[in-house]
Amino acid sequence: MAEDILYKWGEIEILPTRMEKYIKQQEMNEAERERIVRARNMHLDWYHRHFAYEVLKPPADEWEPKA
C-alpha cells in the first residue's frame, strides 16, 4: 500500500485518522460493509457475463489456482 491501512479480520480499510478533517466516516458496522462487498461482487460477476459468455482462465502452465 502507498499508505498505512487498517487490517482487521481479513478486511482492509482506511485508517480512520485519515477521515477526520475533510471527509468523515459514517457509522457503519461490519454487516453493512459485507453487504457492500456482496453487492460489488454481484455487480462484477454480472459485468463479466454482460460483455462475454465466459471469462477465460489463464493458461494452465502460467498460473496455479489457489488451494
Next chain:
Amino acid sequence: MTYQLSKKDFYAEPLTKTKAIPEEFVKEAYLVFACRHKFCRDICPNFDLTRDEAHTSYGFHTSILAVSRGVGDLERLIDDFSYCLECGACELRCPNTSMGGDFYRRSTTTVDLVRKVRRDHVADGGEIRDWAAVKDYLDEHRGFVAGQGDLVTKWAEGIKVAGDLKTALFVDFFTATQGTEVPRLAAQVLGKLGVRFGIYTTPGVTAPELLSVDDEEWKQYAAANVANFKELGVKTLVVMNPHDYALFIREYPKWFAMDDLEVVFVTDFILRTMKAKGVTPPVAVEGRFAYHDPCTLNKLVVEADSPRELVAMVPGAEIVDVMPANQWRYCCGNGNGPYRKLHEDISYRIGQKRLRAAADLGVDTILVACPHCKDQFTDVKAKAGLPVEPVHVLELLAKAMGIEWETTSPTIG
C-alpha cells in the same frame, strides 16, 4: 440476517429554507455530484421511464449542492424528490458505495436523503404535492392501532397456531389486510414443519411512508415494538413483508440496541428450517416461472437468495428469469414508500414494463416474495391485459408441501 448499520449523524440537522445548507451536507451532496458518472441514472426504474435526470440520485444530490451555491431554492426541490422509488438501486450502483464504501466507511445513502428532505420540508411548513392519498393511507394505519390485536390475527382464522412468542410472526397492517395469503400459508407451512410459534399482535404503524413525514412518530412505534419484544420474550421474529424486514435490518439498528432479537425474513426462516429438518417438498409442480426479486431484499438488504432456493427445492419448478444483479434495474412500480400513490401513471408503466419482460420469457406466472409486489402486479395485469399472473412463492411452496390452496396461477393451479 445481521443488522446493517449505516448512519450519518449529520442527517439529524434539519435543512430549512431560511438557513444555509450545513457544510457536512454540502460535502454529502458534492460526493455524488463529483462522481459525475451517473451510474445511478439508467439503473433507476423511475428514470428509465421519465428520462429526467432530476429524478435520480445525481439529480437529488446536485440540486442540493446547487442550492448551497445560491443556484436554486430548497423548497422548490420537493416535487422532484417525490420521484424516488426508495428501492436502493442507485445507492448500490454508486461507485462511492460499490467501490469505496467498505474501504472508506462512507457510502451513498440516497434513500435516507430523500426521506430526510421530505421530512424537513414538511417540518418547515411545506407541503408535498398530491400527498392526500398517502396521508389517508397513514391515517388508516394509525386508525388500526387501537384494534390491531384482532386485525393482525384475523387472517389466521381456522389455522392452528401452537406456541408461545419465542418465535413470533410479524405481520404488518398491509399484509394482514391485503396480503393475507402470505402469513396464512407461512403459518401452515411452519405448522407442517413442526415449528412452534406465536403471532405478534401489536406491530404498530410500520409503513416506510411515515419516514418521509415524521421519523419521530415512526420511532415511537418502533420503540414500542422493541420494548414489547423484550417484554414478551420474543427471540426470533419472522417477518412476512420484506419492506418491514428491511426496516428491521437497516432502520431499527440506527436507534435501538437489537442484540437480543433475531429478525428473519419468512422465506429465510422456512428455508433454514427445511434444511435443518432435511425436508424437501414432496409434491411436484411442473412449470417455468418468472421471478421478481423484491427491491427491499435484493437492493436494500442484498440477501435475495432464499425465495429462489425455495422454488429450486420444488420438484419440477424452474425459474427462468434473470439473476438478482440484473434485477437491480427492475421494480414492480410500487416502491418502498409513497411512490405508487404519488405517481400512479409512472408506477403502472414501471410495473407494465416488468410484466412485459416476464411475458417475453414465455411464462404465465411471475413469482414474487413481497405482498406489495403481488398487489401492484395484480393491478397492472388487470389494466394492461398481460397474460402473466403474480403469485407469491409461498403459494407454490404450499402446493408442493401438500397444503390445500387455490392459487390464481394457471401453472400452479
Next chain:
Amino acid sequence: MTTVAFDYGAVTDEVVAELKKLLGDENVLTEMHERAMRAFNCAPAPLHRWEDQTPDVVVLPGSTEDVVGILKLANERRIPVTPRGGGSGLADGAMPLRKGICVDVKRMNEIFEIDEENSCVTVGTGLNPLKLNEVLEPLGKIFPDDLAGYANAVLGGRIGCGGWTLIGGRYGHIPDTVISMECVLPDGQVIWVGGGGTKKIRKSSSGYRLKDLFMQHQGTLCIVTRAVLELYPKPEVEFAGYFAFDNWDDAYQALYDITTAGFGTISSAMIFDDKKIDFLRRDDEAFIPLHKDVRFVDLMTFYGKKCEVEPAVKEGFKIMKARGGRYLGPEQGEGDWASRHDRYHLSYHGRTPDGQATLMSWHCEDTAAYHTALPGLREKFHEIVGRYMEEYPGMFDDWGIFIYTSNPFKGWGDYLIEIDVGVAELAFNTETWDAWIRMKKEIANAAVDEECSVSICHGSCREGDDDVAMHREMANGSFDIMKRIKRMIDPNNIMNPGKYCLDEAYVD
C-alpha cells in the same frame, strides 16, 4: 479567443410558452435546480460561477419532429442551443456557454428496429449503450461501445464527441460502429448521413463522407436524433491479463511488442505508470491487492471466439514475460477489468499533503499520441502537474498516467495518454480556476509540441484546450475549413456557441 458580439434573443415567457405548446408542459423545465443540474458534465467545473453556465430553459424532446420544432424556433429567435446527452463528457461539450436552451435528448431512447440479418440496429440517440445491450443480450448480440461512462452515456453524446472505447482495438470506436445518422440542422432541415445516401451501407464511395463531418462536432452543427449501429455477435470469451514490471522501459517495450504482434482478437493494451499504481494503492487494497514490488502494470485484453482467443492469450503471455512481465493472477485481472468503468474516479481518492482523505474531482486529459512520443509526454505531463501541485498546495493532485491503445481494429498506431488530475473543485475561485486553465493549456501545448493531438476522445472544446487545438493543432488550414462549414450550416451561431473558438467564423 476573438470576442464577437452576437445579437441573441432571450428565452422569454413567450418562448417558454411556445416550447410548452410544442412539447407539453412536463417536457419544458424552468426550475432553477433542474437547469442548474444540467450546467456541467464530468469534467471539473467552475462551481464558483455556476449560474453563468446554467441554461435558461431545459427541453426534453421525444422525437425528431420535436427537435425540428425546437431548432426552428431557436434559429428564428437567435437563441443559443446546447444539446445534452448523458452529460458525461469530459470536454464541456454539454456545458452551455451562452445559456439559452438546453436540449436534453434522453427521452429519445427508442429502439426502432433490430435487423439481425444485416447486423444493425436503429435507435434514438437518447439511448444508453448498456440499456441497448440488455435488449440485445437474448439475441446473442452486442453493441461494443465500452467507455468509462458505459452505464450512463447516451448515443447522442457519443456521436457528438466521436467517442472512443476501451475495446476499440477489436471492435472499432464510435466513428466505426455508427453506420449512419439522422441529423437536424439549425434551420430544422432533417438529413440522413451515412455510407453514400443510405442508412445501412457501411462503405460507399458515393459523394462526400458526410457521416464523418456530422460526428464529433460537439453539437456545434446539428442535433443527431437517430442512428444505425453495428451489431456484433456477443463474444464467446474475454481475457484480461495484468503484468507487473519494475521499470518503465520494459513496460513500454512490452506494450509495443504486444500491440504490433499481429493479433486479431486483441482488444486493448494498456500501461498503468508508477504514479498511477501508487495512486491506486490509496484504496486499491479494498478489493484488489497490489504487491509492494509492482511499479508499472501492463494490461492486455482479448475478446472473441474461444478458438482464437485461447492461443492468442498463450502467445501474449510469452510476449509479456519476454520483457520481464510478471502475471498478477486472474483475481486481479477479473476484478480490475470488470470494475474498469467504476473505480478510478472516486472523489475520496483525493489526499491532502498531510495525508487526509479529501474530496477531489477527477480530471482526465486524453492526448492522442503515437508510440515514440509516449515517454517524453509522460515525463512532461508529470512535470507540469507537479509544478501546479507545488504552487497551489491541496488544490491539485497527480493521480497518475494511463496509456491505452487507441486505433480501431488493430493494436498498434495511436495511444491515449491520459494523466489524471485530482482537483479540489469545491475550492475553485477565479485565481485557482485560471491556474487550472493554464495547467490544461500547458498539457495541450506539450501534446502539440510533439505533433500529437490534444484529444483522442473527449473533444478539445474545453476552455484551455480549444485555443491550443484550434490555433495550433488545426492551424494547417483545418480550422479555416471548420469555420467555413460552421458559418454555412449555422449562420446565426445558435448551435453550442462559443465552443471550439468557432465564434471566429463570424468575424468578417
